[in-house]
Amino acid sequence: MPLLLALALLAVSCGLKSVGNDVAATVDGQKIYTSDVEKYFQSQTAGSTQPLSDEQATSLRLSILRELIENEILMHRAAKLGLLATDEEVDRKLNEIKSPYSASEFAQRLNERKLSLDDFRHDIRRTLTAEKVLHKEITSKINIGPQDISAYYNQHKAEFNLIEPRYHLAHILVTASPGAQGQDSGNKARNEAEARRKIETVLTRLQAGEDFSSLAMTYSEDGATAANGGDVGIAPESALKQTDAPTRESVVKLKPGQYTPIIPLANPATKQVGGFQIVKLIALEPAGQRELSDPRVEQEIRSQLQDHREQLLKAAYYEVMRNQAKIDNYFAQRLLER
Structure with missing residues (x-):
């Protein structure tokens, strides 16, 4: 139970008000409903042969809610920046995802994940919007220079010696x-x-x-x-x-x-x-030592450095956005009050 309580304590903001059980959290006044948390919980556990314990299930719901809160924060930020995904972008991505399947196969896959087509379109819109915000705020500002690549290669030269x-x-x-x-x-x-x-x-x-x-x-x-x-x-x-x-x-x-x-x-x-x-x-x-002059080595290092820096800056960005938002996590509060 201590881990579960720790997760809850991290998720609860100060001065929460009491609301109905149908609301799991609010972000700047925007409600996230308990039914939304449950929908994604059912989707993530669909097909699982190993049932979750009560504590594991509650922990997963807390994790899902935290992600929904972060997504809502990004949606608000996107609205301010004019970066909300358009219907055309959503349709294009949906068609791309559907292309390997027949209509019946795709419907079956949605059913297996316990999602409706509207749910899936909503998820696509949210994902595309998040990508646009993070690209503008994070990815586009990262610059990996020749010195960064050279330093990484010299420190990890053994990694590029293929046996x-x-x-x-x-x-x-x-x-x-x-x-x-x-x-x-x-x-x-x-x-x-x-x-x-x-x-x-x-x-x-x-x-x-x-x-x-x-x-x-x-x-x-x-x-x-x-x-x-x-x-x-x-x-x-x-x-x-x-x-x-x-x-x-x-x-x-x-x-x-x-x-x-x-x-x-x-x-x-x-x-x-x-x-x-x-x-x-x-x-x-x-086999043998791959030299930095090999364009594939340079690109591999650039990608690694880019990914590492992105992950670090995205984590910091989410923390700053959370601090700036008004978040009330009622689900976590109710957990502590049991």
Whole structure:
């Protein structure tokens, strides 16, 4: 109980008034309702197989309310700066999120998260607005100079000494299972023959000069990577050695920018083909010391320094905004009065 009380004490502001249980908090007079907290609580715990204890559930609700309070603060700030997300921006982002799914698949995902479409649009508007405010107030003011990058490299030089080569890969995956969740349910291969025809179509278009990432977004049935152009990230050589032999042997023959032939993916025990893939080698980093003169090293360091500085300044910014706002956390107050 001490941790829960500590969270509550941090959340409660001085001189709170008594209000109905339907109001969880107010920010400069704007109400945040208990139903809002409960809605996001249900969304975050949907599908969980491990039930929360009473203390864990209350702690999660306090955390959700704190985030809602911070979001409300940013919405007020955005209104003053003229940075509220527009309907056009919300629609564009919504369409981008929906694009990998059919209408029924997207509706099912909302249902699984216990959110309505209006709830989801509200979340998008809030997220876009927060991004615009933080970009103007924080991100746009951060400057990472050559001296910062050089100093970081010299202090962390060992981190850039690769003990093995690293492969940056992308793939286009087509499965033969009718139950798999493809990017386009109307374009989903339902058996091995259809999967083979589909991947052969992809290969033909690649050979005609079409862009790999665009084809991955259209045809790949890997829901985790399709929207990102099939990019599966960077794998060290040791990880590549753990993959199936056909994939491993095809990839190691590639030069950056090249792609493999069609690779059948078969069950090692039954030899049954479960799908096909085409893998592209985006980049290959050899083992050894990576020098600062390598543009990839410079960009990696710049991104790290940018991220670290952003996190620090955002934390400070939220604290300043909270101090300037009039916040009454009634949910926390009621917790202490139990």
